[in-house]
Amino acid sequence: MRLIGMLDSPYVRRAAISMKLLDVPFTHESVSVFRTFDQFRAINPVVKAPTLVCDDGVLLMDSTFIIDYAEALSGRSLMPRDLAARRQDLRVLGLALAAxxxxxxxVYEHNLRPEEKQHRPWIDRVDGQRASAFSMLEAEIAQRRTPAAQAELNQADVTAAVVWTFTQAMLPGRVDAAAHPALAAFTAAVERLEAFVDTPPV
Incomplete structure (x- = not known):
């Protein structure tokens, strides 16, 4: 199978790391939806990253669905079976993905839209939603154990760490690490694990 997309995308990266944790074999192709749009469109006319090209040529899109398929292939899950634990992880996932x-x-508003076209009330609304999501995620991570080994990682761990790393790269100084110490420390520990080190966001 082929995973298409750049690892600077948190969605591509979470899919790649998850597939590695599940021992699902794949090759990764760094094709950009911006810089190599036509090349991506030749693979998937929708030009959505990540795209998974299955062995039989079927295209899957959206990191959540790609991870779901990888779990079905592997016969394992990165989500807990216990209902209470699963609900808690779904809450962390929801907050991380919302953030x-x-x-x-x-990023799109400031990097792709001309300044004269930017709508300040919309930007303020998005910034407020982002701040709330990260504040709530920080509270959740503060109560969460930090995985000491790769085998302990689950999907909530993967996604929270990937999202924090992405945010710090794309909005430096805008989401203060000092205001999110649990999330920063958690991510620093998780980023040292092999699947993360082998899947850098560059």
Missing amino acids: CEKVVQD
């Missing part, structure tokens, strides 16, 4: 969405919206 990520708002970071992406901010």
